[in-house]
Amino acid sequence: MIKRYFSLLLIVLISLRLSAQVWVVPAENETRKSPFAFDDASRKAGSDLYYTNCKSCHGEPGKNNAIPLVPPPPDMASAKMQGNSDGAMQYKLISGRGPMPSFKNTLSATDLWRVISFVRSFNPSYKQEIASASAAAGTSAQNVKIVLSWLKETNQVQASISGVKDKVNQPLAGAEVKLFAKRYFGYLLVDEPRTTDALGKAVFNFPKDLPGDSTGYVQLVASLTNDVAFGETKADTSLVIGVPTYRPPLTEKRAMWNVVSKAPIWLLLSYTIAVFGAWGFIIYVLLQIRAIYRAGGRKEND
Amino acid sequence: MSHNSNDTGHDHTNREKENVNSRRAFFKNFGLAGAVAAVGGAAIYSGYKYEESKPGHDMVKVLTSDNRIVEVPKDQIKDVRVDTDQLQKQGREGLKGHRFVMVIDLAKCRNARKCISACQGAHHLRPYEYHINTLVMQESEHTAPYFMPKPCQHCDNPPCVAVCPVDATFKRQDGIVLIDNERCIGCRFCIAACPYSARLFHWEEPLMAESDKGKPYNIELNIPQRKGTITKCLFSSDRLREGKLPYCVSACPNGVYYFGDENQDAVTNGTTKETFRLSELLRVNAGYQLMPELGTKPRVYYLPPKNRLFEFKEEKDPVQETT
Numbered sequence: 001m002i003k004r005y006f007s008l009l010l011i012v013l014i015s016l017r018l019s020a021q022v023w024v025v026p027a028e029n030e031t032r033k034s035p036f037a038f039d040d041a042s043r044k045a046g047s048d049l050y051y052t053n054c055k056s057c058h059g060e061p062g063k064n065n066a067i068p069l070v071p072p073p074p075d076m077a078s079a080k081m082q083g084n085s086d087g088a089m090q091y092k093l094i095s096g097r098g099p100m101p102s103f104k105n106t107l108s109a110t111d112l113w114r115v116i117s118f119v120r121s122f123n124p125s126y127k128q129e130i131a132s133a134s135a136a137a138g139t140s141a142q143n144v145k146i147v148l149s150w151l152k153e154t155n156q157v158q159a160s161i162s163g164v165k166d167k168v169n170q171p172l173a174g175a176e177v178k179l180f181a182k183r184y185f186g187y188l189l190v191d192e193p194r195t196t197d198a199l200g201k202a203v204f205n206f207p208k209d210l211p212g213d214s215t216g217y218v219q220l221v222a223s224l225t226n227d228v229a230f231g232e233t234k235a236d237t238s239l240v241i242g243v244p245t246y247r248p249p250l251t252e253k254r255a256m257w258n259v260v261s262k263a264p265i266w267l268l269l270s271y272t273i274a275v276f277g278a279w280g281f282i283i284y285v286l287l288q289i290r291a292i293y294r295a296g297g298r299k300e301n302d
Numbered sequence: 303m304s305h306n307s308n309d310t311g312h313d314h315t316n317r318e319k320e321n322v323n324s325r326r327a328f329f330k331n332f333g334l335a336g337a338v339a340a341v342g343g344a345a346i347y348s349g350y351k352y353e354e355s356k357p358g359h360d361m362v363k364v365l366t367s368d369n370r371i372v373e374v375p376k377d378q379i380k381d382v383r384v385d386t387d388q389l390q391k392q393g394r395e396g397l398k399g400h401r402f403v404m405v406i407d408l409a410k411c412r413n414a415r416k417c418i419s420a421c422q423g424a425h426h427l428r429p430y431e432y433h434i435n436t437l438v439m440q441e442s443e444h445t446a447p448y449f450m451p452k453p454c455q456h457c458d459n460p461p462c463v464a465v466c467p468v469d470a471t472f473k474r475q476d477g478i479v480l481i482d483n484e485r486c487i488g489c490r491f492c493i494a495a496c497p498y499s500a501r502l503f504h505w506e507e508p509l510m511a512e513s514d515k516g517k518p519y520n521i522e523l524n525i526p527q528r529k530g531t532i533t534k535c536l537f538s539s540d541r542l543r544e545g546k547l548p549y550c551v552s553a554c555p556n557g558v559y560y561f562g563d564e565n566q567d568a569v570t571n572g573t574t575k576e577t578f579r580l581s582e583l584l585r586v587n588a589g590y591q592l593m594p595e596l597g598t599k600p601r602v603y604y605l606p607p608k609n610r611l612f613e614f615k616e617e618k619d620p621v622q623e624t625t
Contacts, residue, residue, distance in 0.1 A: 056553075057555065069555075099414070099555050099556065101555065101557065101573045101574055102574055104574075105574055105575050105576045106574070106575045180577075181568075183562065183563065183566045183568035183570070183577055184400065184545065184562065184563045184566060184568070185545070185546075185547055185561060185562055185563070185568075185569075185570040185577070186568075186570035186575055186576070186577035187577055188568050188577040188578070188579070189576075189577070209567075210567065210579075211565060211566055211567050213399075214399075245565055245566075247399075247401060247564075247565050249396075249398070249475030249476075250401060250458060250473065250474075250475055250476070250477050251396075251473060251474065251475045252475075255459065255464075256464040257459065257460050257461075257463035257464040257473060258473070259469065259472070
């Protein structure tokens with residue numbers, strides 16, 4: 001009996017300790033709001049994103065079938081989850097904690113709001129507040145274009161950004177740009193994110209030793225951090241700025257483990273000599289036996 | 303003997319006559335048979351045409367790949383055969399221009415076992431059949447223990463491949479060591495040769511032997527698995543072909559695994575999807591290989607368990623109990 005009380009007390013203590021681990025969200029993030037209104041399209045896109053990225057731990061919303069991690073991943077429809085402000089949800093998605101990974105590199109800013117839009121669809125009493133238009137207007141633009149070029153002397157990559165702002169096509173100042181090199185499984189951040197100057201230009205230092213393909217081509221991808229205001233713009237350019245890299249297939253060299261045609265010469269030689277030697281000896285013995293037989297026959301005839 | 307030779311002249315003319323007769327008869331018969339065949343053929347063909355045009359065929363409803371339901375005659379249905387020769391060929395050759403490499407960060411592993419269950423799901427293994435073993439490591443009495451996932455090291459000088467007598471296990475141009483279950487004779491030389499104990503033998507009928515029966519054998523997935531043969535970590539070569547990270551790498555919730563291409567000097571973390579320079583990651587964190595002194599040249603690197611993110615717990619943690 002005492003044991004049972006003790007274990008009950010232990011459970012209560014543990015749960016208290018867990019609930020004490022509050023995920024603190026900075027005040028600045030707490031009040032952030034989505035720049036666009038949540039609609040069916042954003043909920044649909046968010047649903048797709050949720051099922052590919054979040055469902056494996058958090059389970060299906062409303063079914064309480066999250067996997068038992070410590071701390072437990074809350075259900076999307078739960079009061080605990082819906083108690084977060086939109087900004088707090090965005091902060092938690094970006095920063096991650098413990099077993100909850102950061103989605104900073106996996107989801108774009110727009111996609112983060114789409115996921116939140118989907119999560120909010122499980123809260124019937126939710127009323128969305130959209131970020132004030134005036135705050136967004138100063139930094140937003142349409143038809144944004146990014147052009148990448150190589151500054152050979154300094155081994156730098158320059159991104160020139162322009163867009164339609166106040167109905168005029170002009171260079172965009174103060175936009176944060178990220179530059180990536182495409183690799184087989186993902187995008188490698190080439191340099192720190194840079195902010196464009198008054199001429200809409202941002203310059204990145206390019207590493208001298210980054211391997212390109214056999215002719216030195218590297219596929220560069222540039223995107224704007226604030227894709228909510230500028231739209232999901234991407235530049236995708238291949239430049240000859242990498243180190244030309246050709247590495248032969250790993251099966252090319254002769255080795256013990258390789259196929260017969262790629263076996264070491266000494267092995268092929270010694271094997272051939274051994275086989276021919278053995279057969280040669282057998283044939284030699286047979287020939288000798290025949291010679292003896294014939295010699296015996298001759299003697300008989302005589 | 304001499305008597306017979308006197309009669310030859312008479313015999314000869316007689317036989318010639320017979321020969322001529324039979325030749326004539328043959329041509330006659332041939333012409334007749336030809337005519338019969340032509341008429342019969344035409345009759346069968348017109349009958350076939352008539353049968354074909356009849357509406358009362360046995361029809362079957364079939365869902366096409368573009369989601370339309372169509373009706374086709376039952377006798378016209380053919381089984382689609384997957385080109386197993388092509389699967390074998392591409393599986394043997396590997397992906398051109400790549401050298402795949404894995405980095406395992408020991409500081410982040412908390413034995414969540416998600417990699418293992420994803421791997422077992424993909425390759426149809428039982429819960430106690432491992433392509434990845436998670437070891438509990440403790441260097442000495444007074445140092446902290448840690449978890450170490452250990453898949454096949456995909457060595458550049460693989461002792462297992464060298465000892466295989468039937469060319470069932472082999473190394474590809476992209477560095478991956480695979481096993482062909484259809485060639486394997488179950489001699490287990492490779493198990494004896496592997497210093498990392500990365501290989502597993504199917505002593506019993508594989509988990510999904512019944513449901514996998516008749517499936518085309520995919521050498522890059524080892525499905526269907528076969529009793530009496532070897533199975534091992536494949537670096538998920540079927541996923542790599544699609545440009546995706548391996549099953550274990552993308553299933554890890556703790557960011558333990560990095561996977562990438564040595565030729566591009568980049569590895570991508572399976573959890574955060576962040577990409578790093580391989581050379582820099584290994585240099586900064588003092589990455590190492592398992593038993594390099596054996597000269598096996600492994601393609602798996604480890605980052606030492608410094609600044610561990612999780613406390614080591616000897617007792618079973620809840621995640622482990624549910625998997």
